[in-house]
Structure formats: structure tokens, C-alpha cells
Amino acid sequence: MLAKESGVPTFDLPEEVLEVLPSDPFEQLDVARKITSIALATRVCSLESERSALRTNLAEKDAVIADLQAQIESLDSSLSDSVEKLSQAHNDKENLIKDKASLTNTVKKLQRDVAKLEVFRKH
Template identity: 45%
Template sequence: MARHEASASAAAAAPGVDFHLPDEILAVIPTNPYEQLDVARKITSMAIASRVSRLEADAARLRRDLADRDRAEAELRARLADSDARLAAALDENAKLAKERDSLAATTKRLARNLAKVLAF
């Protein structure tokens, strides 16, 4: 209780200063201003360490997410390359079949003309 009274009197000594600290905290805060600053420094260090730890965890999670997306992108690019290769092969086959069709059509015309000549004799 002596610390509480000292802290309360210190707060009362500073006019217009009201920190709204609970009695439980006021009871354990040192009365010496330098000791108070040391406690504040330790609390600040703990808060910063906690924040840094949380940010590092977030960064690790984001790196994992990025790696997952990179893998998905690589997979999609591989599938796209495969699809492009199959499309090119299909177009090439289509062109060959079109040439063969045209050749067969020309042969059919020629044979039809020859048949007409033979039947005319």
C-alpha cells in the first residue's frame, strides 16, 4: 500500500495528469522515476519483440503463399505449353489432311474425266 500511496501522491503532485491506471498496476509500479523508465523500457521491448515475432510469422506465411502460387503458376504454364504443342500438332495434321483432301478431289476429277472419255468410245 505504501507504493500505491506514493504513486497516488506522485500523480496528485502532477496537476492535470490522470493516467487512469488501475490500482493493481499502481501498487506495483516503482516510485523512483528511473526505475519507472526501466520498467517502461522493458515493457516496450516486450511489446516490440511480440510485434516483430508476429510480423515474422506473417512474413513466413506470405512467403509460403507466394511459393504455392509460384508452383501453381508453373503448373499452369506447363499445361499451357502442353496444350499449345497439342494445338500446333492438330493444326499441322489438319493442314496435311486438307492437302490430302484436295489431292484426292483433283484425282477424283481427273479419273471422272478419264472415265467419261472411256465411256465415250
């Protein structure tokens, strides 16, 4: 609100501020410019500090991301090795199954031959 004391608007400023303001309007504008410059400099400094903190935070997060990517690459490599070992184990299993079937057939033939020889030996 606009209050008037002795014909001069006070703009609801505290009495202490009004007492130290120069009476010349141009000097008041100069004080206002200086106050504005101080406020802007303070704000810029604050923003620069915040930017620095954000950059540090970003660098930390980038380091975490790089570490996680390295872990992913390591896990991918381990997965590839495991898949390759599993595939080899599967192939080995298939070969063993074939070998077992072949040996089973051979054993059956040999048992038949032994049975024939036993019959032949008895006669």
C-alpha cells in the same frame, strides 16, 4: 484522461498496475522500456510468422503457376500438332478432289470410247 491520486497523475491506469509500478520515475522509465521491448519483440515475432506464412503461400502459388505454364506449353504443343495435322488433312482433301476430278474426266472419256465402240460393234 488524467486522473490524480495523491498528487500523482494516474493516466487512467488500473489500480493493480499503479500498485506494482515503482515510485522512482527513472525506474518507471526502465519498466516502460522493458514493456516496449517486449511489445516490439512480440510484434516482430508475429510479423516474422506472418512473413513465413506468406512466403510459404507464395511458394505454393509459384508451384501452381509453374504447373499451369507447363500445361500451357503442353497444350500449345498439342495445338501445333493439331494445326499441322489439319493442314495435312486439308492438303490431302485438295489432292483427293483433284484426283476425283481427273478420274471423273477419265471415266467420261472411257464411257464415250465405250459408246463409240458399241456403235462400231453394231455396224
